[in-house]
Amino acid sequence: MGAMIDDSSYERYARGMEERVRPALAACRKEGWLDPSAAERRAGLEPAGGQLHYCAYDAAAFDALREDGATGAFHGCIVISHGFTEFAEKYDELAFYFLLAGYSVCVIDHRGHGKSARDVSDPALVWIDDWQRYAVDLACFAQTVGQSYASGQPLNLFAHSMGGGVGAAVLERHPMLFDKAVLSAPMVAPQTGMSMWLTRALVSLVCACGLGRRRVMFQKEFDPAAPPDLSRYELSSEARERWYHKLRCEHEEYRTYCASFGWVRQAMRLNRAILDRRACSEVETPILLFQAGHDLWVRNKPQDEFIRRVRDGGCDARLVRIEDSEHEIFSMPNAVYRPYLEQILDFYADPSVGAMDD
Template sequence: MQVTMIDEAEYAETMTRVVLPALEQCRDEGWFDPGTAEKAAGLEPLAGGALDGDDSHAGKLHYLCYDAAKFDAIREQGATATFRGAIVISHGFTEFAEKYDELVWYFLLAGYSVCVLDHRGHGKSARNVDNHCMVWIDDWHRYVVDLAAFAQTIGQQYAAGMPLNLFCHSMGGGIGAAVLERYPTLFDKAVLSAPMIAPATGMPLGVARVLVGVLCKLGFSRKRVFGQSDFTPEFSMKGNEGASQARERWYFKLRCEHPEYQTYCAAFEWVRQALKLSHAVLNPAACAEVETPILLFQSGRDIWVLNKPQNRFIQMVKDGGSEAHIVRFPESRHEIFSMPNSTFKPYLEQILKFYDDPMIASASY
């Protein structure tokens, strides 16, 4: 379908005046208890406090869901008014559900309900370290079990018997890839956007695994990674040159206004678990288990995740007999959805074509 993009010159005004009021009318907020699913997977449930201070949210994961039927009732210009199913969004490292408001808006216009889970340690979900700027996880399997359980319950509820699709970015893409391997019939289609099949560590992954493992054993598990810092309210485009400044300023504004969105750095244990996740995802036997058709978007100027492991993952999935394709944006930064409209628009149109097309196999991907 043809997509009318938000004018970057009027981005903040349009988000404030049009997008957010519409999303508010079709949004449901809730807290998902992953305890039962984690216990079934052999994981000891973690309590973890919520930054909102509400004890009833302890150990729970925050989510936002958007109902396509309620959205259609608003009669926004450009809405398809045809229900196509639901999309579960798995966000990236240090991100949060509301960062995806613009993408949610486009998905709703296209006829999809949307469910966004704040991963543990992110957004309003439970945390297990005192520093709210730092992300820590004890076991990467927890991310995978949580996302799968969320999709099996809340996601399926919003899909209402129609297709349930997955959209992942970065860390969320690594988690999503592991979910596709372990729950091969859960999703109908999956988009992996610059997925963390392997993180960029500045050194060979094997060396990084050994080094971080030693540091965690020496007591650095809950310590901030050397060279990283807490969030500071000083806007900069450093590292995001070429991205849409209007979008970057919007995300920054959200972080400044909400302490729970100021996740900004990694604990050593998070890095250790990210590397373990990568090793598991790239297991050929695991890749052969994938049944869900995959469309992977690759950023040519990515400094956060590695491209070659993405290529290996897709090839192994194809070798296992499943449908998998790569679309490369050579000039894009890591967050393709944060790029100017000239990049974001064709990216979004290919995502919607992939989700909408009943005949997946196509030379256009």
Template sequence: MQVDLLDERHYSQAMRKTVLPALDACRSEGWFTASAGSHDLHHHDPGKIHYVCFDAHAFDALHISGATAIFRGAVVISHGLTEFAEKFNELAWYFLLAGYSVCIIEHRGHGQSARDVADPDLVWIDDWNRYAEDMSYFCSQIAQEYADGLPLCLFAHSMGGGIGAAVLEQRPTIFDKAVLSSPMIAPRTGLPNWLAAAFVSSACAAGFSKRMAPGQRPFVASARVQDVENVSASRANWFHALRMNNMRRHTSAPTYGWVRESLKLSHSVLQPGMCARIETPVLVFQSGNDDYVLNPPQNRFVQQVRDGGCPAELIRVDNGPHELYSMPNPAMGPYIDRMISFFNDPIRL
């Protein structure tokens, strides 16, 4: 399926006048507490996980030009490190046009979800399994309702891709299709990851768990992207403006504790026995110019999923940026089309 991409020359105008009003008309939000096994759809609690959903039926009632008007299920979006729900509004728009409801979870330490550090710049987690538990609960108890008996698909980027891979292994029947985009199967730390694991574990033991990790920096309000290679300046500047508008979107740096847990997650999802548990067809998009995650572990993950008997395909986007959904339209088009075609293809039993 081909979708009409937003015109980069008039991107902000299209988002404000067309996309956002339509999304607002079919949007709902809520908070839940996964560990308690309950969720509250109306009231914000600082100890809870926030989510945003867009209903395809309400979207179709708007009679948007280009919408398929055929309900196909729901797509869960699992975002990356320091991201937030609103950053994926454009992607949600394309999924809605294709007939899918969209459910976006804001992971712990991000957006409007629970935080355990006072500094709004920092992301910390004490145990990476909490990410997977939150997401499993969200998908099984909330997103499934939006799928309404039809396929529940996953789009997961970077850190969200690592969390998504863990959920695919731990809950093999929760998704019908999964797209992992530049997934954090293993983070890029600047050191061999075995050495980085020893270093950050020692730092955490010394009381630095909630300190900013080496090489990171606080949120920079003046940062703007102009003519960065292989990135749409219109999209990148829109993303930055979203950050500027809300302090809870200023998250910009992982802590020692987060790095420690990201390496533990990587070790877990790359176990051959865990990869063999996956039953969901997987499509992995790999950035050929990735500064944040490592490519070889992605290759290994895909091969091990195949070895376990599950369909898995890797598509390498040569010179693509880490955030593939920020590419200029000539590259963005094939990326979006391939993803939606994958979701639309009949599930082969």
């Protein structure tokens, strides 16, 4: 791959994004809307209503730009499943690198995030009635938009945090959907600051009292007038974190920031579903899971257990621990980000991975 965006200062990073990345993405981007209601009905869910927003980037249109470092060869499509309170545009830089490597890229705004439909009036709040809705939506997106952009070539998954937990559930329920999957600091289990059993008991009680749509204690909405709080991102690239903050300030729909008790309850249910031994044994897609050594948002031990159980089921599943990384590995400085990205691209391109299954 070619040179990465210079993140040595915010000014240089912003210039790279504004002058190189954004124009290139705009030239090959199509924004669209997905109606998942039919897929939800087939899965036994009552349709929640509303449509889901997505961005899709066509590798052929990108190749016509003749960007420095572009491969010029088409290798398929990568579907991106974003994390909690995130949005498609946050992945612009990563999408750009995937396009340079010859992949079309499709990114969906999960329900309650970005420009997609929301089920609560509070724009800062994330709530979901059933975690399975996320999984049905992602599978539907991959089966329709993702497959169309893959054009008969491999369809791969990149899934981060909450999106990684959802992605893991999709791999268990749709073993043949993706050719390869990268799970980046996936939310096999959220970090709640208390034990798992106590978290389950607390959120179940609160939801039973009809307070599932209330914000979890001490969580505040995003304040665009306040400077970015970088106290929890001491190792991350300051330039990238400031860029994400800028995007939230510019777009009201990107200011989703808080968990509801109902969302936490569903995250705990997702945890049990993902780690079910029978479900793990259904996975056939080769997995590369990245674990962050300084992760404040998800638990590492459940990731270890997931990989063990998938391996026990006979699937190729690998775990790479990046000791000096925080939760968002793609938000780290280039010294960490580049080798991480190179491992991802090598994994997608390696013909020996999963070859025994062919």
